[in-house]
Amino acid sequence: MPDPKPAPQMNRPRVYPPPEFPPRRPALFARMPPAVFPVLMGALGLGLALRRGLPALGLPAEIGDMVLGAAVALWLFAAFGYLVKLTRRPSVLFEDLRVLPGRAGLAAGSLGLLLTSVAILPYVPAMAQGLLFAGLGLHAALAAALIYSFATGPAEAREVTPAWHLHFVGFIIGGLSAAPLGLIGLSLLIFAATGLAALAIWAVSLLQLFRRIPPAPLRPLLAIHLSPACLLSGVASLLGLNDWALAFLAVSGAIFLALVGAARWITVSGFSPMWGAFTFPLAAFASALFLQGFDVTGTIVLVLALGLVPLVLFRVLKAWAGGSLAARTNAAEA
Template sequence: MARAPFFPPPPVAPAPTRAFARMPPAVFPGIMGLFGLGLALRRGVDVIGYPPALPEMILGGVSLLWVLATLAYGVKLRQRTGVILDDLAILPGRTGLSAMSLGLLLLAATLLPYMPQGAAALMFAGLALHGVIAALILYVLTKGPEEGRHVTPAWHLHFVGFIIAGLVAGPLGYGLLGMTLLVGSAIVAALIWAVSLVQLARRIPPAPLRPLLAIHLAPASLLGTVAWLLGMQGVAVGFAVLGAVILAGLVVTIRWVTVSGFSALWGAFTFPLAAYTSLLFALAGPYPVLEWPALGCLIACLGIVPAIAIRILQMWTKGTLAAKTNAATA
């Protein structure tokens, strides 16, 4: 008697993923870089003389993009609040969520010429939000494996990023707050720079992580700009010189830094360069000799920042960014 044919059961279809359940935080550093480009263009209007509407249009579009991306991550949090700790457990998640909270401070700087009171409210909200993110990062680092506690350039984002509030505090007359941010952030940044130098001398960073070295430029740029806003031109020039040294080091070693090819961590190249461009434009008023270096940095920004940010955004829309950065699922 012939056996009845055996047909294996059909494979079980994977459960459908809810909308934004795997929203990747790694999209935010690129958005942060676009914010920086818009603010650099705004500061360069008086130096170069192009239409002031150009930076305002860019900043308006970037602000909307940040709001949409933040709302998307908010949907992810609503689905499972604890997912934020899973995202913070990995390096791309920590850098991304720090950039997300710092985006609120950059939004405050964007709105400053139009809504001073609204900018002040956003500044304090941004400081509070970034404080929560920094505290959660400390918690995750202390509870996680010991090898994850090594100082990385991304620590500037986590623990020095508060200095971005100084871009708003100074112009609004919060001089004490601005000075506190300047001094406190400078101390923390100096410690991170010192430890990073020792680590770099002892151990070559893995190729995929080398783009993060560009973040070292951001604190020097922001500290210099905030010092300039507080009327401390000599200090601002000092940070500009330090930034020039860091930038020169990055330019000389760029092939070594980028040897592993493009990744989401290339977002680290965007905001630091834009922030340094802003500092040079600020100093170009009292020091006209800096106009040409500022213009050169701006041209580099216009070529580098949108290209990297758009590529990261394309990875997000295609669904590959979450997988490549190991984003957590709600």
């Protein structure tokens, strides 16, 4: 008589550890989201637009300086928070660079230093010059880190996006300080190099639009295409290159009208932290218009910026304070 077959052993269910109670809370600033920086960049841009535009309307420029002071304070607080995160674990920088909101946010964060240089230029030129070189160095280091991340990361991350303007054309903000400081050679170098980079990114992005439709959540990033044209126009105006200034202002106007015409399509997915991409380009367009003497049109754009920038700023800061901004933008934790 054959031996009976042994009874099959039942697989025991996997035992999972019980959930932590109370839930573990990350350390202060450990998950600081870089996605807060684009809207802070917009707040700085709004302050600069007010300082440039209010005197044209017969209003005191000091109102713009007050807005700039508040925006610089917010940027300093956010920059301190990310510095704390970096000191806990420096490699977290490359983790944030793996995702699009992190890449765009970090670029906007470093450009905030260049905008701060522009903000303080009328009052402490020596400090403004120091911040100019520090900002250019910081942004160059971040661009190098990004290129390394592209080289070692997945091929999908290397796709050209509007955020590339922040990474590789953002240096143009330095020209807004360098020209008034008398650093004409540096301003011309920045203007030429970033102008070529902007043209290349615009060309590739236009081809991409013909080939495929960007997903709805990423469409707000298309507004970033407006910034380089406005900034190139502004720097050209400060350098006395009036023909170039008018040419780039015309490009700015064309991009702005295209964005307005496609506004419903761009915002179809509803509000998200990506709306921070709307803020700085709108303020930069107002500044460029005022620089060229188009005060009426500049005032209309400035009013639009006054309505949009504080609203987006409030909602993004609220999400940051509540902890949802880090989760929604996949911010890394140190």
